[in-house]
Amino acid sequence: MPRAPFKYADLFAGIGGFHAMLDHAGGQCVYVSEIDREARETYTRNWIEPLPVRHQPVLNTDITLDTPEDLPVGVPEHHVLAAGFPCQPFSKSGYQRGMDEARGTLFWNIARILEERTPAVVLLENVRNIAGPRHRHEWETIIRTLRELGYRVSDTPTVFSPHFLPPHRGGTPQVRDRVFILGTYIGRERVREELEAGLRPAVTVARGPVEGWQAADWRSEWVLDADEAITDIQRYRLSAQETAWVNVWDDLVQRMWSSTGMRLPGFPLWSDEWVPERSLDAAELDDLPPWKRQILVKNARFYDANRRVIDAWRKDHPEFNDFPASRRKLEWQAQDAASLWETVMHFRPSGIRAKAATYLPALVAITQTSIYGPRRRRLTPHEAARLQGLPRSFNFGQQRDSASYKQVGNGVAVGAAWHVFRTHVLRDAADLPKELVKAVLEADLNPVGDALSSEAFAAVAHDAEQPKAS
Template sequence: MIPDYYSIAQVADILSISKETLRRWDSNGTLVPQRHPDNNYRVYHRSQIERFEQAQVLFNSKWDDEASIEAMRKYKLVELFAGAGGLALGMEKAGFESVLLNEFDKHACNTLRNNRPKWNVVEGDITNVDFTEYKDKIDILSGGFPCQAFSYAGKKLGFEDTRGTLFFEFARAVKETNPKVIIAENVRGLLKHENGKTLESIINVIDEIGYELVDPRVLKAVFYQVPQKRERLFLIGIRKDLAPFVKFNWPSPFTRIMTMRDALKKGDLFDTDVPKSAGQTYPQRKAEILSNVPQGGYWRDLPDDLQREYMKKSYFLGGGKTGMARRLSWDEPSLTLTCAPAQKQTERCHPEETRPLTVREYARIQTFPDDWMFSGPLTAQYKQIGNAVPVNLAYAVGRSLINLLNDIEKLDRSSVPLKRECKKNEQMAFVV
């Protein structure tokens, strides 16, 4: 159900602006909150924000319709750089069958094996993996390849010139398997990496190996039933003999923004409160200082003497450093999780208790189910969760991919000579 009233924090998330911007809009009359009729809190009525495109997309969401999409058959998936399974789990939930998952980290591989004993987990360096046995046998290849700098001197950065990078291995796997669709995800920073040259090279290679790229898009997890302000860049490619006949549609957002309360308490996301689990702790003095930070606050909310003690030399430097001494709020999504919840630069303190988030709290914010167990020492578990694609974000994208593959499945190849048609339209440069 879409609510009638929204808090300042919720509107900031919906419109993808800061709360400070909303305060300025309040001062200059652009958008002025009103008093809630029940509790007198300053809020915005739905009618006040409906004029914004971001709000219209949310209020007119087709989330429920997309949730009813079912695969016409079990589509087969190969995943590279699989990590602890966030992307694979979301894709499985959408209707995909994983036939191979490659991952280098031993603890992440154990996590995958322990939770899904039937999954074919190939542990080790991707450069040693031969994918040719899956040639023309899979529907989709996915993976979040690490972003590495390329050397541009005197090169056009085609497929061969990316050799030695993990993206080259991703492209090699595509060439060896010839899937109908490819999906790659990465950090938002890839858009501007090396002034955009890295992404340009990646796009050129995807074209060279025979895939038409959908316009890349940064998806904000907070819009896809994930209680976290995490952003991921998604690249979707459709094989060129198929691309002229189908269209990929990005997933619709969920009807509201999930918060820390949704993550850790019984409600719409989970059937119970978050289970007890292991977690890191703060040194005594750090805990004493952080106990003075209010919900949603950070180091600037401390008394000046504690600011100076905690920040040390950083106290005199510019920049907001809003992640330092940061306490999360029950009524807002979490900030993006890192690989270490007690790291000073990117603090993620529990909303009420003065401690870092536990492993299971971390996992819930990434929308892993409570029965998904992580292997390895505590630091390895945090790292696996912090690096993962949120399960519900992967699920939303996965449903859109299922819809795309259903459309491909419907193509009558006997009556539509795909390759000849593509050549006629001059849209097929090369098909693997």
């Protein structure tokens, strides 16, 4: 195996989203830290065991063990440090040095490694709220700490989602806004000089479509496996009860279309609140939060406008009254879809939500797995991994599906991370090791390989060949 152009450390590594993109650029992973046993086993199965023993990274179970306060860190030298770190409250005891304020949090452990190893690039990922008003102190502490350690870093968070990228740039059909923090090591003195001169780097990438890609052109099925290729597919099919819930609501969709030529409205439909508006008690409404008052009024007006259709529908479906309360609620966000069975659905505690079958909501660590209506089943863990940009060869072994879904929901979207990292390296190329820059910029724009089906690229190519309307 030839010498790698750069080395990297993968902290809070999950199941290897950062590994996938840095491996794509030819990097060598020298250190991995992940505290969750099952996630660590998944990472090891997919990224470590296939390597020759002499090229396997150090595998750590707890980053705090390798970042003692008064001893050298146990992390090898590396050029890139990547970490999807947890967000924790920081000390607010005055405006102290960033490192002091971060003490006691896992960001402090990252800072200890940066302080001692000074990798050329740091790439951090977190949920969008880390840059929100409720976490302003945490955000300011992170930026101040990185600058004190000698890293050029933007005040402005980079927020990006994989659904903004076209397939050939590593996009996937998932809305997943995440904050990325990218820093280049230039030394404390130069950081101070640039700040005093007003030279503050702008946001790395803008939150928006790349190369004019239209997010509505995504198709959820581009990450799906053929049903016949899925072992024990019955586990993912909807139950008879779940199918009944959808069928009854879908009958209302059809009746509304036949009667009014319109789909259901976009506000939450609470069937238990379908009463004439005149029956609403104004005093009781005034005591409610504005959002709830608005929903009740809208539902009453919806009932008044469509009473004949609704009453006939409920009469024909007496079983509807026995549905769980959360299944007597529906949120239609599927625009002009002709049927619930043409949408992507989620069975949520707040009701059934239906979206157009273009791109999917963000995968989350809790299990509210997307239901792909045309196939009447949930996404499998393997398909969820592909939604994050992981290859078809990625596997979870024999572990529980619930653990696999959780791991994917906690993961990083490979294409989005690669896009912001590559853009950062291109912008700061003059201050980065030449081998690192060369490796990153010569790597293919698409780091996700075969995560998407061939139909995705064929459809995009076909659209590109069509003449544009004048």
